[in-house]
Structure formats: C-alpha cells, structure tokens
Amino acid sequence: AEEAAGEQGDGSSLTVVLANTSCVLNFPVYSALAEGFFEEEGLDLQVEAVNGSSAVLQAMLAGQADFGGPGAVPVMAAQARGEDVVYFMNASPGGSFFLIAPEDSGITGPEDLAGKTVGVATADGNEVVFVDVIMDGAGVGEDGFEKLTVGEGGQAVAAFERGDIDAYAASSDGFATIENAGFSLLDITPPDVDYMFGNGYAAPRDLIDSEPEALEAFGKGFYRAVQWAEENPDQAIDNCAEYQPQEVEDRDYATRLLEISALTRVSPYPEDPWGSMRAEDWEAMLQDAVDAGHVEEGQVDVDQVYTNDLVDGFQP
Amino acid sequence: MSAGTLEGTRTVYRIEGLDHVFDAAEVHALQDIDLRILQGQVVSFIGPSGCGKSTLLTIMAGLLEPSRGTVLLNGEDVDGPPDEVGIMFQRATLLPWRTTVENVLLPIELRHGKRRTKAYRDQAEDLLQRVGLAGFERRYPGELSGGMAQRAAICRMLITEPDVLLLDEPFGALDELTRERMDLELQRIAAARDATVVLVTHSIPEAVLLSDRVYAMSARPGRISEVIDIDLPRPRTLDTMALPAFVDYTGRVRRALDRGHEDS
Amino acid sequence: MSAGTLEGTRTVYRIEGLDHVFDAAEVHALQDIDLRILQGQVVSFIGPSGCGKSTLLTIMAGLLEPSRGTVLLNGEDVDGPPDEVGIMFQRATLLPWRTTVENVLLPIELRHGKRRTKAYRDQAEDLLQRVGLAGFERRYPGELSGGMAQRAAICRMLITEPDVLLLDEPFGALDELTRERMDLELQRIAAARDATVVLVTHSIPEAVLLSDRVYAMSARPGRISEVIDIDLPRPRTLDTMALPAFVDYTGRVRRALDRGHEDS
Amino acid sequence: MALTTPVSGREPRSAGGRRRKRSGLGRAGSFLNNLPQPIAVLLVVIVVLAFWQLIVAVGGVSEIILPPPLAVIEEIGVVAVQLATGGFLLGQLWLTIQEIVLGFLLASAVGFLLGLWIGQTRFGQRAVMPLFVVVEASPKIAFTPVFIAWFGFGISSKFLMAAFMSVFPVIINTAAGMSAASEDEVKLFRSMRASSWDIFWKLRIMRALPFIFAGLKIAIVSAVTGAVAAEFIGGGVGFGEQVRVAASRIALDRVFALIFYLSILGLILFGAISWAQRKFAFWDVTSITRKKEKK
Amino acid sequence: MALTTPVSGREPRSAGGRRRKRSGLGRAGSFLNNLPQPIAVLLVVIVVLAFWQLIVAVGGVSEIILPPPLAVIEEIGVVAVQLATGGFLLGQLWLTIQEIVLGFLLASAVGFLLGLWIGQTRFGQRAVMPLFVVVEASPKIAFTPVFIAWFGFGISSKFLMAAFMSVFPVIINTAAGMSAASEDEVKLFRSMRASSWDIFWKLRIMRALPFIFAGLKIAIVSAVTGAVAAEFIGGGVGFGEQVRVAASRIALDRVFALIFYLSILGLILFGAISWAQRKFAFWDVTSITRKKEKK
C-alpha cells in the first residue's frame, strides 16, 4: 500500500481513491494531474479508482489509499460505525441525481408523474430518498406513484424501451448514457432536493490534522482544473484519452457527459466559498439517512462528520 | 434364407474367408477362417492364448466387423448382434449397482422392459440355484468370488433362452468338479432346446466331453489348424470320460493343440 | 523371530485358529484354518468356488485382517503386506495407462523409483518373452487377450523376485499346453530361488504336478477338509504326469474335492 | 494427513485393518475422522470464528472491512427475528429461493441434455463445445440487461440468469461422464441387443452419475450466486438486492448476516444433492457405508 | 441423435462396424460428426449468427439491448486494429490475461489440495466441505472490495478474486475423482507395498484425471469471468473495466466485441486444458483416437 506516500518528504505525497472509474466524471482530478496543477501546489498525487463509496471507504480504512471521494451518506454510515472519517470538500454542490423523463412523454415536471412509474437504480439507495422528497414536494404522496428498481445504465434503457418506467432518477453518467442511447431527455429535477449535494472528498481525521496543507493543495488543484476545464472542455476530454481512451472514443457522449457533470457543480448557494458545506444541509441529509435506516438517531454528530476548515485553502 | 443342409440339418453359422487385422496394432488376429456350424451342434475352439478365439467369437456375435470375409447366421449376413444369439464373455462384467439377480435379469429387462421382468424373477432364481448361487440373489457383485461372478454371468446369458450360445471360457474360474457339473448342465440345457453351442475353452477334456467337433487353432496369425470330430454317444456323462475313445480323443486334441503351439 | 523347524526347514507361514466373517454380508468365509508352510514348499489350495480360497490368500498377503486367529510370517505377525511376499490376484488388473512392460515394472518403480527402474527393463522384457509375450511390450492392456493379460500379471509379480509367491489361479485363462509350460517355468523359478509358493488352483493335475502338499477345502463355511502330501520326485516334468503315482494322487485329490463339494 | 487415511469408496476389504507405521499425522487424521459429524462441524466453525476474531483483534482490521464475528452473530439473530416474524426479508428470501430452484432445475435439465450431446457426438465435442466455452468465458453478468429487456424485471429474468450462470458445470461434467462406461460393459450391452436408449439409461448414465453429481453440486451453488448476482445488477427484488443495500450503507455485519443465510440455503440445497447422490449412486460410495445403511 | 452415434472413449472394438436399423437422425448425426472441425465450427457460427440476425430483425429488439451481428463484427475489427497496433487495449488485455492465468494456477493448486483432503478424509467430507459450500454459495462478488482493501488496487486483488471464484469446481471434482480407482486396483497397489504417496500418484490421481480435468475446464472459464468481474467491480484496470466503460455508454457493439475477445481468450485457455487432458489422460479417450495419433 501507499502507506509511505502519506508520510514521505515534505508531506506532499498522497493516494486518492475515486468512487467511480469514469475519467470524464472525474475530469478535475485527471486534468489537474495532466496540467500539472497538483504538482504546482506541491502535491504528489497517486490516483486509484474503484466502484462505489463503500469500496472507497474500505480502501481508505485498510490503508490502501490516504483519502477518497465517497458520498455523504456512506461517510455518515462509517461514522456511525466508529470510523472517524471526515468530509472536507464538497465537489458537486449541485447534487448527483437528476430526475429525467423522455422529452416526448409529455412529462414536464414531477407533478405529471402521479399514477406513473419512476425507475430507481437500487431499492434502497439515495435515489429513493431523492425521488421521495421530490414527489412529496410535488404533492404526490408515496401512494400516488410507483417506484421500480431497474438498476443502472443499460437496464434503465431497457426499462424505458419496455415501457416499464416513465421517469428515472439518474446519476450524471446514467443521464448521458440514456441520452446517448437515443432518448431525448428532459431534466425535471425541482429545487426541493438542492440540499442533497453530491460526492465530495473525505479523509480520516488524522490526515486532516496532520497534513492539512496537502489536502488543501488537492482542493486547490481540483478547483483550478474545474475552472480551467470551463475554458478548455475539449482538452479536458483529450486528457482523458490517456487514462480511459474508450470512454472518450465517442466524442459526443464525452462532451455531453462533461456538460451534465458541470450541472452537478452548480451550487444552489453561489455566495458560499467553493467546496464548503452547510450544516443545515447535513442535518437534512442526516435526517433522511435516519429515516431510511442507514444510521440510527444520535449515532452521528453533524459537527463531526464534516469540516469547512480547509475550504479557505482551496480558493485560488 | 438359404438354409444350407448337411446330413439333413440346418446350417446355423457359415463363415467363409474370414480375416481380421487390428489396424492400429497391426496384429493379424485371424486368417482364412472357414467353417460351418449345424443346428444343435456343440463346437469348441481350442488354441494357444492370443490366437484369436475371443476375436472370432466377438465377430460371430456381430460385435466386431471382420476385415474381410463373410459371416452368415441362418443364411443372413451378421451385421449386428443377432436376436437368436447369447454370448458370454471371458470377463464376467457384472454391473456393481445391481444385485446378482438383477444382473441376471438384465437381458430380460432390456428386451421386455422393467414391468414384465418381474415374471422372470423365479426363473432367474431357479437358474442361480442350479449353478449353486442360491442365497446370493441379493448380494452385490463385489461380494461374490471370482467363480461365483462367472456363474452369475452364465445365468445372465441363459435367461433369454437363446438358440445359439457363444461361450468364451465360461468355466475358467471354476474348480474341476463344479466345472464338470456345469458342463453337464450346459449339455442338458442345449439338448433340451436343440440349441447350438460355440465354446471357447482351455480344457481339453471339456472340449471333448461337450463337443461334436473341436477346432484346434494356432496363433499369429490365428487360423484353424485342425478339425476333430468327436463321435461319442450322447447324452454324455462323467462316465463318458472313462471311455477309451474319450481318452483317445483327448490325446488327439492335445496333439493338435501341440502342433498349434509349434506353428506359432 | 522364532523360526520353527520341521524336518530341519524353517516355517514360513504359521496360521492358527483363523476365522473370517464378512460382517456386512454375514458370510462365514473361513473357519478354523490351521496350517504351516515351510521354506521352499509348494502348497496348493483347491476347493469349490466360493469356499474362501481368495479370502485366505488375501489374508495371508496382509491385505485383510481376519476376524479371529493368528497369521505368522517368518514368526512375525502379518499386519500389512510383508516385504517378502508377492501376490497375483485372480483378476489381472493391469493399468490401462501403462504399456505392458510398464505394468510389469510397476512394483520395481514403486520400490526403487522411476530412475532406477530403467535398469530392470531388460529383465522385464526377458520375463515377458519367457511367458510368450515378446513383441507385446509396448502394447496397452486393452490390446491383449485374456490369457496374455494374465501372463503379464505373472511377470509383474515375478519381477521383484519375492521369497513367497501367493498365486490365485494364475493360469486360469491359459490353454492346457501353455499352462503346463507355465507350471514348469514356475517350478524352475521357485526352485532356483528356494522360494515358497502358495497356489490356488482349479486344476487337479496342476495342483499335483506342482505341490508338495495340497489342501482341499470345503465351502460354507470355508475350511480345510483334507491335506494330501504329494511325494513325487523333483524336478517334476511332463513325464511326471505319466507316472502311476501321479494318476493316483490326482484321484485322491479329486475324491477329496468331491467330498468338499458334498460337505457344502 | 489426507493421504494416510483414505475413506474413499473403493478401499480394499481391510476396513479396520491395523497397519504398521502409521504416522502421527495419520493418527490425528483418524481422530478427526472419527468425530461425529455435528462435533466435527462445530470444531470447524469454532476454528474459523477464532481465526476470524484473531484477524480482527490483532490485525486491527476496521469493522467496515471485516466485522467482528460477534457483531455478525448478533445481526444473524436480528435477521432471524425478521425472518421468523414473516417480515419483509422473508418475502425477499422466498423470491430468491424460487429463482435459485427454478434456475437450478432449468440448468440441470438443459445442461444434462447438452452434456449428452457434447459427450456423445464428435460434432458436439468439436463444434458446439467451443460455442459454449465462448459464451461461458464471457462476463455473463453483462447479459443481465438483455435478459431484463426480454424477460422483464420479475423473477423470470433472474432465474434465467441463475440458470445461465450455472449450466456450464453440468454440461462439462455430463459430457465427461459419457465416457466413463468401460469397453467391456458397452460390449456386454450391445451383445444383449440393448437399444441405444437402454445402453444409455442403464449403463452410461449409471457410470456417469459420479460425474453428473459433481456437476450438479457445483451448479446448485452457482445457481445461488447466479440468482443473487442477477438481483445485484438486475435490481429490485430478492435477498441479493438486500445484500447490496446493506453493502451500500456499509452495514457489513448485516451483509455478512444476509450472506450467512444465503450460504445456509446453498448448503441445504447442496446437502439435498449429496443425499440424492448417496441414494442413486450408492455403489460408488464405500461399500462399508452401504452395508451400514442396510442394517 | 446423440444417442445413436456415440463416440465416447470406450466404444467396443467395432470401429466402423456397420449396424442395421440406423435411424435417419443417426445418419444426420454421423454426417455432422464427420465434418472436418473447421467446417463444423463454421457451420455452428453461421447458424448462431443467422439466428441472432433473425432475432434482431424479426423481434424488433433495440440495438441498445442486442446489437446486430454486423455491427459487432465491425467493432471486432476496430478492436483488432487497436490490439494489433499495441494500443491501450492491448495493455489492458495483457493485465487481464495475467490475472486469469495467475488466478487459475492458484485455484488449481489450492483446489486440488483441498479436493484431495475432502475426497480422502471423512473429516474433510463431513466438516470442511460444508464450510466451502457456505463460502461458495455466498455472492463472492461482494467480497471484491474486501480483496481490494487487503491486497490493493493492482492485479493481486483481481487475480485472487479470479482464484476465489474458480477454486470450487476444482475442489468438488478432485474430491469426486478420489473414489474413482477400483477396489481391485487399490488392493493391487497395497499388495505391492506401495506407499500412500505412490497409491496416490500412480493410481488415484490417474483414475481421478478425467474428473480433475473436467473441474479444470470449468475453472479456467470461471477464472476468466472471475477476473473480469473483479475488474468490473474492483475498478480501474483490465479488459473487464473496458467492458464496463463501454457498457456504461451503452456501446453494446463494443461490449460484444470486447466480450468476443475475452471469450476467445477463454476458448484458447480451455483448448490448452483439453490438450493437456488428451496428453495426460490419453487412456481415457477413444483408443481409436489414441491409435490414430500414434501414426
């Protein structure tokens, strides 16, 4: 393991583990690497990728990586199990999910979904909370619509094709994928779910205490890459060609994926500094997690689960 | 059906110009075999080990196609195991998952199906008793001695009452007394049904005691070297063995066998 | 090592009060067997099929533990296959993945390892030739006839030059001439090495020709019913069989066997 | 240890025969071998748990990676209560059981027939077998969407996936078993003018049974994982989905507890096959065993 | 059809013997059986492709769920170019090959040893076997993160997963093979004072070979899917990850093309095992075949 990485030299060598293996979705990391932003900030970064937040946390806690990019709920779950993992950077304040419906279906908002079927990837994942909150906000109660677990990507397409679902709670790649499959989609996500921000980065508290500069360097490089990519989207995609050439082989798909993932970084609170989080959002998400049974009441203290201490260091 | 006749009897087997070579091993197992076996006859093949006796029987049973020559059974080409023939192999080959009596009933079950097999059970037990296996009906083959397995295999062949019996050293694993008893039993059964018997044996007295004709074979390539007709009164008994003619015949067969050995 | 002596010779096997019951089948296979076999002796067991001959040999070979009684070999308890014993079973059991000569060399390979086995190859081929299997060294067992397989099995036993030979119907699948030849060969080999031979046979002449002593057995339960000492000059030849004493002995053995049959 | 204490089916008649020079290991082996089964199993379980606890304690492994045995046992209890009270989980388990059983039955039937074909014909061996290998070597999980597109989100698509994922061992083993009958035996049957049908059912199949059962044992266990994997990916229903949910919230003790029940299910089904094997291929197991059973 | 034209290893000596009453089906079978292998394989491929095209055309299945054969063949060409020019995919394929081979070797070795233990001891059969069944019946894929947590992101975690997922068939089949030697044969060896070691190596193993090879054939193919699945879930490297990436953008023609290469890889490895089987267990296949080979 990269144990040595964290302790070496001037404390600027770390391994990060990403929660999915898509290069485009993680373009800030890969572009910052390619453009040398991390290096300039004095950070020698190793990048690894696995599938899913649990695997990220497991890899981190086993010492295979120093920090990583899990979702907020799994981090709360980890804390509930006594692991002191702390969220230190919000990388997708706009949230990770989109409620989408085919453009020609006539569905233009969650209200139209009364009596219809909404597809979700898993029976008990965060999308379920996401859908429930939206439908609640639209005045359609739990009994007013059906939820069907269909899985991801191809299965969602199959579900649309079979007419089994009318709308789908998609992740950004799911969104792009279904579009890429020839469906014109409408994003009908209402603002009710603004508090549900998407994946960011978390680290064991020890690391945050011992190497704040390195993590700040990471955030800074990351943010620089985000801004850089807005000007140079093509190059961001080119950078990915090196890591994951297949993903960007279909240029339209990659471009669309980049566009959609940009949406996840549109913060509902433009006034807040980049990378920061709000306590009330955490509270709301904690409440959802408790309601869903992911953690038990009182197991997690919102003050402990995240920190904005490093946020200043992220700003250019 | 051109049933040939000789001395007024039907020809059962007619073999002409039969040759067999095991291709892969390039063993010339049989050469120029010509013979004719009549209805109700008992003939024996005797000859050195490896001279092709089992191969010949296998061909006669329609289990192996000869390289050359014709094998006619009741005037018809043998090109598969014929209905009227029962064969007993040199190795008993009982199925380990069937009891002794179930092994004996196997050919019945194969012919008439499981249901109708039950009707033959008494007959099978009767046969087993006649060969001295009473009480072993429900034993599995692993619990039988070598000779017992062989006797069970004989019962298995007899249960279908075939017209032609092909026997490859049926009594090889039996002691002389049991063997003689079995010989007489075989003669009785064959005579009662006017069955034709073709016997491979290593015992000269057995060959003489049972046969109307003894074919002595020699090896490499296996061929018939001598034919000895045994003209002894029937039914033959153990007393037959005391006749001077019997002793004379055994001497002749022995000498023929001797010559077969020298040839090879 | 309490080597008993009788007429100045060492006792090789001493069996006392031996009983064997196959538990599961509840077959009383052997009862009250007592015997003593001397160094260099040839003894035969003869008896009806199923009387326990194979079982007795298996026990003597240390492959089966008797239900009761003691079996001493050279004064020591037999509780596993002893080094000095070679056994040949009723069924040849050649391994299909080894050529004939490789099958013969198996015991050597098991003793001395593969490397040193090469040195025995000539010896193995020599043995095969002596039993008439020259030219079949590289054939696989499936290509051998029944008698050929049996002869190969004999070679396999002889290759280790054991002091004590246990033979279960070694020549059952051979014709009489080959058999007699093999009998004499066996006598020669045993005499040359002063080896002790225990033979199960169904052939009365063979028993008389080879043995110093014949044990006649009767069945159910298997026991020794008679002991016949054969006092014929050695070495015995085919001419021995013409001696009046020989004919007399065969008569005695036959009658003993007869009684064994009646008993059971 | 293994080598000195064989209990396989065809040991010579020396059951209980004493032999010289038994090694110490051999003795230990025979001690273990003579334990009554419940105690032997218990022993293994205890050893495994102890080892597991040791890893957790000494290795300082996070609960999120390997939960301590006690926590898992506790969760097993919690799940047991839910199952016993007929809760949500019971319904999910029932779905999964249906998928497994249907999938296994289908795989057995199809695999058996294909195995026969492949084992008995040159065409099957040389032309069809490669096709199956190609299909089998593909990541079958990737076909889940196709199954779903065709068979919907219900249990059909899942049990078909389970069958798809467990059919191969049955094919391979059945095919291998087709050449287990000896030349002598086939000759015997042919001499009795047995139909191909009879040679097949009364000889080849009997001789192939040890192979077929080995295949079925692998298949039943693959059917469990196949059904669960299909639920994993194919979404929505069954115990597999529950495992996924628990994993997604890093409740590893729950994951292990659920897996425990799936495994027990697998074990029971496996036991059923083993039982059938002892019943139908009795002649293949130790004659000792058979005889004991008789009494 | 299958039943009337057996080609199995132990047919009686009547190679080529004419038999009466051969059914029409039998004739068709023998026609197929006598085709040269390349033509037979081609025939199967054509039938499969035609059937596939038919489904796509008639069934109106979306291209996203089942791409038309032609599109896949085109993609196979595209991938071939990438592989041939030593592109990115080649490196990924090489990684996957390493994982498969290492995983298979490990599974063979471990599975063989465990199979011996289980096949030869009562303790193994009754107490250890259940444990393996329990582990095997669990959704092994769920352990991928644990493997990564312990063995890192490199190929170690993946090849260990591949081994983990393919070890069971080897265990089961080896164990089943341990009772394949006959009583007579064991008695023979014991009479020759063969050591347990020799009885084992020169008899039991030889008789077990048909079983073991059947197990290895299943295992090599499982190793392919195991490695790919581990890459699927465990992320980051290898051909499996590429399949996932392609699948995630629903480039199904690409997915099928990649799977095609994985399958061909599986087929080659399977062929290697079959070759080894013919070499080391030659006595189990038709003597005809053996003899032909001799010439």
Ligand SMILES: Nc1ncnc2c1ncn2[C@@H]1O[C@H](COP(=O)(O)OP(=O)(O)OP(=O)(O)O)[C@@H](O)[C@H]1O
């Ligand atoms: N494994 C076994 N289980 C049960 N009974 C057995 C077993 N082996 C042999 N027997 C029985 O023991 C008795 C003696 O058998 P054995 O094989 O010793 O006879 P044998 O004298 O060698 O006969 P043969 O001359 O026919 O070979 C027989 O009644 C047989 O049924």
Ligand SMILES: Nc1ncnc2c1ncn2[C@@H]1O[C@H](COP(=O)(O)OP(=O)(O)OP(=O)(O)O)[C@@H](O)[C@H]1O
């Ligand atoms: N399948 C085979 N392949 C090659 N050669 C064979 C085959 N079967 C038999 N042979 C050879 O054919 C010859 C005759 O064999 P066969 O079995 O007919 O002899 P046999 O007269 O029955 O001998 P025995 O009295 O020893 O049983 C032998 O040389 C043998 O090696």
Ligand SMILES: [Mg+2]
């Ligand atoms: Mg013969």
Ligand SMILES: [Mg+2]
């Ligand atoms: Mg015997």
